Amino acid sequence: MPDKLRRFQQHLTRAGLKATRQRQLIARAFFATNTHISAEALYRRVSGRDRRIGLVTIYRTLKLLKEAGLAHERQFGEGRALFEHASSERHHDHMICTGCGKITEFENCKIEALQEQVARRFAFTLRYHKLELYGFCRECRANTNRGAGRVRAVGAR
Amino acid sequence: MPDKLRRFQQHLTRAGLKATRQRQLIARAFFATNTHISAEALYRRVSGRDRRIGLVTIYRTLKLLKEAGLAHERQFGEGRALFEHASSERHHDHMICTGCGKITEFENCKIEALQEQVARRFAFTLRYHKLELYGFCRECRANTNRGAGRVRAVGAR
DNA sequence: ATTGACACTGATAATCATTTTCACTTTCAC
DNA sequence: GTGAAAGTGAAAATGATTATCAGTGTCAAT
Numbered sequence: 001m002p003d004k005l006r007r008f009q010q011h012l013t014r015a016g017l018k019a020t021r022q023r024q025l026i027a028r029a030f031f032a033t034n035t036h037i038s039a040e041a042l043y044r045r046v047s048g049r050d051r052r053i054g055l056v057t058i059y060r061t062l063k064l065l066k067e068a069g070l071a072h073e074r075q076f077g078e079g080r081a082l083f084e085h086a087s088s089e090r091h092h093d094h095m096i097c098t099g100c101g102k103i104t105e106f107e108n109c110k111i112e113a114l115q116e117q118v119a120r121r122f123a124f125t126l127r128y129h130k131l132e133l134y135g136f137c138r139e140c141r142a143n144t145n146r147g148a149g150r151v152r153a154v155g156a157r
Numbered sequence: 158m159p160d161k162l163r164r165f166q167q168h169l170t171r172a173g174l175k176a177t178r179q180r181q182l183i184a185r186a187f188f189a190t191n192t193h194i195s196a197e198a199l200y201r202r203v204s205g206r207d208r209r210i211g212l213v214t215i216y217r218t219l220k221l222l223k224e225a226g227l228a229h230e231r232q233f234g235e236g237r238a239l240f241e242h243a244s245s246e247r248h249h250d251h252m253i254c255t256g257c258g259k260i261t262e263f264e265n266c267k268i269e270a271l272q273e274q275v276a277r278r279f280a281f282t283l284r285y286h287k288l289e290l291y292g293f294c295r296e297c298r299a300n301t302n303r304g305a306g307r308v309r310a311v312g313a314r
Numbered sequence: 315a316t317t318g319a320c321a322c323t324g325a326t327a328a329t330c331a332t333t334t335t336c337a338c339t340t341t342c343a344c
Numbered sequence: 345g346t347g348a349a350a351g352t353g354a355a356a357a358t359g360a361t362t363a364t365c366a367g368t369g370t371c372a373a374t
Contacts, residue, residue, distance in 0.1 A: 018320095038362085115288075122263070
């Protein structure tokens, strides 16, 4: 994690930007998360450390983290973006529990290969894709009668 | 298409709602489209027939069409929703050209099967999924040098 | 350490798609 | 035909994100 912070610093320096107190705080808070987090949720976490940092600065710093290749922005169709660490690991897709909001990552190269096959068939130059599986995770499956809608999302908020 | 209109009427009647002039006009205009269309774009089309129908009514009617199972709402990550006919045909996924905005539908049951396999592995109850391939369609691939960004989206607007 | 140029910050206002509100109008079952 | 209930349009509200702008902080060069 200090490694990621260093990479962020490097990016800022290289781009002629400044490593301010706010940016370091925000980046540190972001790297300290282990799941997908919204700007708002990150804001609340950062506010715990410094009450006067604005939500706007969170957005600006998340944008910088994306530019630095350290964060990915995801849209899971809930109206607001979630941010995840851009791990050096391979590309992955997501499974989203509509009960509790939990997000699980997975990768499947057979699916990837089939996607490329489809693209080829349409003479389509595939640049990137988005695959999301929605449903109930193991826990929510157990709690609901086939997901009768009694559970509300409480995940990454 | 008159068939779809009839189904819409039925849905309204069954739900104790009214088949107003506006709703019929909007539904007719929607069924007359053959691609994915935004509320705004549908509004412009309807305005051609009746200048005083409001955009709000378009949104409300599209919601009714969804409830009637006659329309699907799609979010292709461009900030606004696109609506497509809920054809009785099988489920399909989408390929979106980032050059011209063209949307192509495709289906691939091998991919579907693999998705279910993944879900099973995580004890996840799969309810629905979203698969979108982004890149350049045949035409845009030809027009750009590997998509240098010279073409702007002009699709369903 | 001082400085100065320029990037940064926070508050507030602006966007943009979509939804609510509300006073008035239309539909349709009787 | 009539009236209760639903529908309509205009304008205001929403909610996430972005832009504006005046004041502040950073850092490289002195």
